[in-house]
Amino acid sequence: MGNSSEAIVHIKHLTKSYRRGEQTVPVLTDITFDIPTGEFIALMGPSGSGKSTLLNLIAGIDKPDSGILKVGGTDIALLSEGELADWRAANIGFIFQFYNLMPVLTAFENVELPLLLTPLSFKERQERVELALVMVGLSDRMEHYPSELSGGQQQRVAIARAFISDPVILVADEPTGDLDRTSAEEILAILDRLNKEMEKTIIMVTHDPHAAKTAHLIRHLEKGELDVEN
Amino acid sequence: MAIPFSYIIRNLITRKLTTLLTAGGMALVVFVFATVLMLEEGLRKTLVETGSPDNVVVTRRSAETEIQSVINRDQAAIVESQPEVAYGINNVRLTSKESVVLISLIRRGSDKSSNVLIRGVGKTGILLRPQVKIVSGRMLKPGLSEIIAGKSIADRYNGAGIGEKLYFGKREWTVVGIFDAGNTGFDSEIWGDVDQLMQAFRRPVYSSIILKMNDPTKFQALKARIEGDPRLTLGAKKESIFYAEQSQVLSNFIRYLGVALSGFFSVGAIIGAMITMYASVANRIMEIGTLRALGFRRNNILSAFLTESLILGAVGGVIGLVLASFMQFFTISTMNWQSFSELAFGFTLNSSIIIKSFVFALIMGLIGGFLPAVKAAHLSIVDSLRAV
Ligand SMILES: Nc1ncnc2c1ncn2[C@@H]1O[C@H](COP(=O)(O)OP(=O)(O)OP(=O)(O)O)[C@@H](O)[C@H]1O
Numbered sequence A: 001m002g003n004s005s006e007a008i009v010h011i012k013h014l015t016k017s018y019r020r021g022e023q024t025v026p027v028l029t030d031i032t033f034d035i036p037t038g039e040f041i042a043l044m045g046p047s048g049s050g051k052s053t054l055l056n057l058i059a060g061i062d063k064p065d066s067g068i069l070k071v072g073g074t075d076i077a078l079l080s081e082g083e084l085a086d087w088r089a090a091n092i093g094f095i096f097q098f099y100n101l102m103p104v105l106t107a108f109e110n111v112e113l114p115l116l117l118t119p120l121s122f123k124e125r126q127e128r129v130e131l132a133l134v135m136v137g138l139s140d141r142m143e144h145y146p147s148e149l150s151g152g153q154q155q156r157v158a159i160a161r162a163f164i165s166d167p168v169i170l171v172a173d174e175p176t177g178d179l180d181r182t183s184a185e186e187i188l189a190i191l192d193r194l195n196k197e198m199e200k201t202i203i204m205v206t207h208d209p210h211a212a213k214t215a216h217l218i219r220h221l222e223k224g225e226l227d228v229e230n
Numbered sequence B: 001m002a003i004p005f006s007y008i009i010r011n012l013i014t015r016k017l018t019t020l021l022t023a024g025g026m027a028l029v030v031f032v033f034a035t036v037l038m039l040e041e042g043l044r045k046t047l048v049e050t051g052s053p054d055n056v057v058v059t060r061r062s063a064e065t066e067i068q069s070v071i072n073r074d075q076a077a078i079v080e081s082q083p084e085v086a087y088g089i090n091n092v093r094l095t096s097k098e099s100v101v102l103i104s105l106i107r108r109g110s111d112k113s114s115n116v117l118i119r120g121v122g123k124t125g126i127l128l129r130p131q132v133k134i135v136s137g138r139m140l141k142p143g144l145s146e147i148i149a150g151k152s153i154a155d156r157y158n159g160a161g162i163g164e165k166l167y168f169g170k171r172e173w174t175v176v177g178i179f180d181a182g183n184t185g186f187d188s189e190i191w192g193d194v195d196q197l198m199q200a201f202r203r204p205v206y207s208s209i210i211l212k213m214n215d216p217t218k219f220q221a222l223k224a225r226i227e228g229d230p231r232l233t234l235g236a237k238k239e240s241i242f243y244a245e246q247s248q249v250l251s252n253f254i255r256y257l258g259v260a261l262s263g264f265f266s267v268g269a270i271i272g273a274m275i276t277m278y279a280s281v282a283n284r285i286m287e288i289g290t291l292r293a294l295g296f297r298r299n300n301i302l303s304a305f306l307t308e309s310l311i312l313g314a315v316g317g318v319i320g321l322v323l324a325s326f327m328q329f330f331t332i333s334t335m336n337w338q339s340f341s342e343l344a345f346g347f348t349l350n351s352s353i354i355i356k357s358f359v360f361a362l363i364m365g366l367i368g369g370f371l372p373a374v375k376a377a378h379l380s381i382v383d384s385l386r387a388v
């Protein structure tokens, strides 16, 4: 327990089930584990094992049934809907398998979105967005719409959007799942830099053992239970 | 700060056709709504401005209109000698004993006929209506079979143009002048000399007496005296009220028809907007889930979609009002059931109608967008993100 103060994610006896019609489907049964601050962890496991569910709980877009769920010291299961929204805006960066960019907004405007929830002025926002797009190598694509970008480029825009408001944790659900090998490598390299240089804690769900190697720690989820730590 | 306006606008632009069709549906309703209000306003303006506030119309108490009213010569003399009557230059008493009859005239370029009101006026008749001006030809001369026609009659009826002749009352009458009554009800009348007309129609009685008061505040005293006099059986009304009352039935009819029509059509437009907005939400479920995950609140989503449907309403409102404003170039002429004669009036647009119509459009947008916006705001984040 001594290291739980260093842990950015602290999970104990966490359970989650979904109701499908009359019956309840248990998805996570008694999960207990910690993620140390600054870790880059890969969650693996067969389809339907509950990886995304666990990630969504940590990211504060879903609620657990029971157990302790502390992220960055906050017991997020206790937050109200609105408090949780503010908490996510401040603490979590999201990266999705299908990028989830707004098709009607340019790369610049997509990256700017999370900053609209902060008190930053347009000038400050502009500086930060431009810097972020330079970091992901898209300084020449700022005014492009998602439909004018390749999958890899779109995911890079999405990554810029995920770290623009400087959250402590990045959650990525199969970030390379829809990309070819080369683009996937680029994405993983950026995630690695974000972890090493900007000290972001990264939690990545992936099916790809190759992608998982970029992470420092790999945990397996099977039928709602985590493997024994090695 | 909320979801950017450009996100809302561009989504509407991206779905150009749907946006235009939906806004078009609302535009149609706004057009109907505004047109009806403009018509009612046009009618009101025409009839209210027909009367002057310091003129009094005296008719038989039981008569609703001048046509039904009968005043004999003795009664007329009593009314004319009331102390409230104003005097003009040369000490002329400003009263006009008038007699009205309806005749049937044929419309130009067709064989359909309509009732037109012929008003026999005294010498002071025109002095009492300062809004009436001779625009071509000249004023009729008393003692002759001469008539002058209101401009909307002159244009539309056979024989009513200047220099033309009309046959009625077993006589031929020459149109010697055309008058413009400033779009009031008089524009739909023909005027002649009251004595000539009464002779021609063998009518020994007047229909009404118009008098100008020397002090309009004394109207109640005048009214009480006339209505209380057992020899008279007459009633007095301010001229402006007299004409406004004549438009009541038609005005109510236009209003009820308009409310019923716009109400009926608006249901369709609101359902249209609702379908569009539900589709808009359904197409963007993943975007909504993503925005929520990024930290936007339910309220942000709700107001974004409400704004979107309000814009649809606003676009519809503007298009509808622009279309309706063209109606100002049209004049409509119809039978006023209360006077049984033709009445020409226009569509009048004013700021109150513009505001009412625009608010109506916004309300349609708001109602149509409400349920879809609530649905969007209450989607579960996890479910919407899974809806790939
Ligand atoms: N919102 C939901 N409603 C009902 N059942 C759900 C819901 N979300 C997840 N499930 C179920 O929970 C189980 C775990 O789902 P989850 O998405 O976490 O799996 P996963 O490990 O991410 O799988 P994959 O590798 O296919 O993405 C599945 O059986 C799924 O059908």
Ligand SMILES: [Mg+2]
Pocket: A051, A052, A053, A173, A205
């Ligand atoms: Mg998954």
